[in-house]
Amino acid sequence: MADREAFDAFVRERWAPLLRTATLLTGDRHSAEDLVQETLIRAAQHWNRVDPATADAYVRRILYTRSVDAWRWRRHQPDPVEGREGDSHLGPQPSDEVDVRLTLAAALRRLTPRQRAVLVARFYEDRTEVQAAKVLGCSVNTVKSQTRHALERLRVLAPELADTFGRKEAAR
Structure with a gap:
């Protein structure tokens, strides 16, 4: 139960920075949200083995690896962000x-x-x-x-x- 609480606290604290990084990696807000969710699912599966001092590095490594893996699998499909001019979520x-x-x-x-x-x-x-x-x-x-x-x-x-x-x- 302590592992779940620690993981939940990590997600609450690190969601926004992970999403910003994922948005830069994918070029699309929606793909970035999917990437962060996939990353956190993988991290949650082994959270009991993660050292709290290196948890952020562990999750970011998964994020980068998943980003490249997703590209490898989808490289033959059309780019979902082609023709988009950026996200408006960053404000004026x-x-x-x-x-x-x-x-x-x-x-x-x-x-x-x-x-x-x-x-x-x-x-x-x-x-x-x-x-x-x-x-x-x-x-x-x-x-x-x-x-x-x-x-x-x-x-x-x-x-x-x-x-x-x-x-x-x-x-x-």
Whole structure:
């Protein structure tokens, strides 16, 4: 019973951050909710063996792995988010920021799931290369190469982002 209570408390505390990460991984709010639910189902099955100190890392590893696995199984089906211009759940923002966000979201959807996972782990969750490798279950060199390839692809897919972020960096 204590395991169930601990798991319930974990879900209440970590649902929103997991959903944000899953949304970045899938590019779609509804797919992200499904991904988080599948992840939590898998985590709940073995929760009695999970160390509370590493529970978040354990669940995030499942999340990343399920994201890539789902892509592998569904890669021959049409993309459910094709043609969508982003989710409105994030609330109103100034129009130029919205344009940048939509451009970035569209470009991220065109990356491979592994590249998306590496970028989310490295830059959204602000993890080091070593931490990202541990979470993703790969080598540090794989994180480095996937990051390099993903950023190169983003520069090709959305060159206007380099101008936008370049201006912000120059202003600092």
